[in-house]
Amino acid sequence: MRYDNPDLLDRLAAACVFGTLSPRARRRFLQLARRSDAAAHALHVWEAHSARLAAVVPPVKPAPRVWREIERRTAGVGAAAGWRAWLRPALGFALGVLLTVSIVGPLPERGQAPELPEHSVLPASYVGLLLDRDGRPAALASSRRHGRDLGVKFLHAPVLSEGQVAVLWALPKQGHPFRLGTLQPQAKQRVTLADTSEKLLANVAELAVSIEAAGNIPDLPDPARFALRGHCVKLW
Amino acid sequence: MPDPAHLEYLLACVALRDRAAFRQLYDACAPPLLGVALRLLRRRDLAEDVLQDAFTGIWLRAESYRPQASRPMTWMTAVVRNRALDLLRAEASRPTEALEEEDEGAASADERPTPLGLLERAADALHLRRCIDQIEGPQRQCLALACYHGLSHAELASHLGAPVGSVKAWLRRGLERLRRCMEPLS
Numbered sequence: 001m002r003y004d005n006p007d008l009l010d011r012l013a014a015a016c017v018f019g020t021l022s023p024r025a026r027r028r029f030l031q032l033a034r035r036s037d038a039a040a041h042a043l044h045v046w047e048a049h050s051a052r053l054a055a056v057v058p059p060v061k062p063a064p065r066v067w068r069e070i071e072r073r074t075a076g077v078g079a080a081a082g083w084r085a086w087l088r089p090a091l092g093f094a095l096g097v098l099l100t101v102s103i104v105g106p107l108p109e110r111g112q113a114p115e116l117p118e119h120s121v122l123p124a125s126y127v128g129l130l131l132d133r134d135g136r137p138a139a140l141a142s143s144r145r146h147g148r149d150l151g152v153k154f155l156h157a158p159v160l161s162e163g164q165v166a167v168l169w170a171l172p173k174q175g176h177p178f179r180l181g182t183l184q185p186q187a188k189q190r191v192t193l194a195d196t197s198e199k200l201l202a203n204v205a206e207l208a209v210s211i212e213a214a215g216n217i218p219d220l221p222d223p224a225r226f227a228l229r230g231h232c233v234k235l236w
Numbered sequence: 237m238p239d240p241a242h243l244e245y246l247l248a249c250v251a252l253r254d255r256a257a258f259r260q261l262y263d264a265c266a267p268p269l270l271g272v273a274l275r276l277l278r279r280r281d282l283a284e285d286v287l288q289d290a291f292t293g294i295w296l297r298a299e300s301y302r303p304q305a306s307r308p309m310t311w312m313t314a315v316v317r318n319r320a321l322d323l324l325r326a327e328a329s330r331p332t333e334a335l336e337e338e339d340e341g342a343a344s345a346d347e348r349p350t351p352l353g354l355l356e357r358a359a360d361a362l363h364l365r366r367c368i369d370q371i372e373g374p375q376r377q378c379l380a381l382a383c384y385h386g387l388s389h390a391e392l393a394s395h396l397g398a399p400v401g402s403v404k405a406w407l408r409r410g411l412e413r414l415r416r417c418m419e420p421l422s
Contacts, residue, residue: 014411017314018382019321020389026321044306049418050317051310053383056357057275058349059267066270066284067262073288074258074295224300 003032003039003161013042017050034133035211035227036161124236126197128207130228132156138228141168141207143197145236150180150191157185158211158227165214169221170232171206177221183209207232238264243308251298258295265309266291269316275354276320276386286323290316317386324386351380367417375410378403 003009015021016029033039124145132138136156143150150168158166166183168191180200181191193200209228210221243264249257266287273283273290293315301311349357355376359368371379374396381387381395392407393400 010415011408011411014415017317018379018407018411019317019324019386020382020407023322023325026318030318040305044310045422047306047314048310048422049414050383051307051313052362052418052421053355053358054272054313054317055268055309056354056361057268057271057384060270060274060283062266062270062284062287066266066287067259069288070262070291070295073292224302 003036006038006042009039009042010045013039013046016043017046035159035164037213124234126201126204126232127235128230128232130207130209130230132228137230139209139230141232142235143193143201145198145234146196148193148196150193150197151188152183152191153188154183154186157187158183158209160185160211163214164211165217166227167210167212167217167221169208169210169226170201170204171208172203173205174203177208179217180207182217201232204232206230238309240307240309244303247294247298247301247308250295251301258291261294262291265312268309269312272313273316273320275384276317276324278385282323283320286316286319289319293319321386325388351384352377354384355380362418362421364417364421368414371410371413371417372406374398374402375406375413378407379410379414382407 003012012021012029013033016026019026021029029039029043033043125147126141126143126145128139128141129137130139130141138154138156138158140153140155141150152168160166166185168180168183169177170180171177180193183189183191206229208221208223208226208230210225211227212218212225243261246257246261246264250261269290270283270287273286274280277283277286290312294312301308305311306314355368356365359365368376377396378392381392387395389400389403389407392398392403396403398406
């Protein structure tokens with residue numbers, strides 16, 4: 001289905017905002033709006049209309065317990081974030097190990113490079129596990145420490161409209177993000193890096209994927225537009 | 237109506253995990269947002285649940301707010317409406333309880349403005365009365381009920397005693413007219 005008809009998007013956005021789409025269709029349209037600028041624009045226009053109409057609704061003061069419950073729910077967020085921050089690289093590591101074992105395991109021993117740690121069959125690599133906006137693993141990226149190829153495997157490939165590309169970004173611990181390459185919406189692919197992983201990724205904390213208009217890829221990404229994002233860890 | 241620039245500042249602070257700013261944002265925005273949720277859900281307990289969910293979500297995802305795309309109240313109203321609509325559609329039977337008499341800030345059922353009354357108020361506040369008055373009666377009624385009560389096509393048909401097909405056509409034409417009326421404000 002092509003969603004590049006402005007009138008169609010306008011009608012879908014109105015139905016979404018006014019609640020006359022089915023719940024499933026509404027969720028799908030909201031997802032579409034995350035990756036399509038045109039759909040997002042249509043949605044924002046109708047959300048603005050709806051908010052203007054809602055401004056005349058008489059306000060109602062919430063009971064004090066409402067704030068207490070919000071405070072309770074958000075108080076542990078720091079701890080949860082810390083736990084997730086620990087979990088993500090651990091999960092990335094574990095999945096990276098599984099992936100590497102499944103790929104490298106069957107290969108003959110001549111495939112082992114001198115950079116292998118002693119008593120290990122896993123090559124020294126950079127591994128990234130990217131999660132989607134709902135926190136589900138969506139893509140794996142891995143590259144040998146001194147290699148110039150980055151393998152990417154999508155667990156859920158991004159849906160691209162016509163004229164859009166998925167862009168893979170490296171997010172260093174310090175300094176500006178930089179582009180590693182563009183990705184196709186296919187399950188497995190290889191990106192040729194501008195330099196070795198060691199030089200490019202040694203100080204990179206995270207990888208991310210944004211959906212951009214082909215031919216208009218920004219020099220710096222807008223983090224709000226990241227469709228996928230996750231930690232990048234050293235596997236040695 | 238809270239000052240949009242101040243709300244934008246507060247949201248930016250919330251994205252930096254500033255709890256004092258979060259409280260200020262809640263104080264400024266919770267009453268109008270609860271009003272919206274209550275209109276849609278017509279049950280105070282459910283409306284307050286939605287408000288809690290919405291503000292928890294705002295705390296978690298304030299960094300995703302994009303000022304260039306929408307005003308803060310627009311964004312937060314959309315968060316509340318989406319959650320309220322999810323809840324409405326998930327309810328096996330539609331809530332029909334009246335607002336509790338002791339609800340703070342809520343008028344008794346007879347004094348509460350009807351959806352059509354609210355649409356007229358909005359038209360006056362936005363200086364669009366002439367344009368919105370030109371929307372035909374059934375279309376205007378569908379618009380008002382969908383906007384302020386979140387009625388689905390089937391519910392609109394039942395409420396208005398009309399076939400679903402007619403209701404869909406009325407609402408579609410009403411939304412087209414409404415879009416034209418509101419275009420100058422965009």
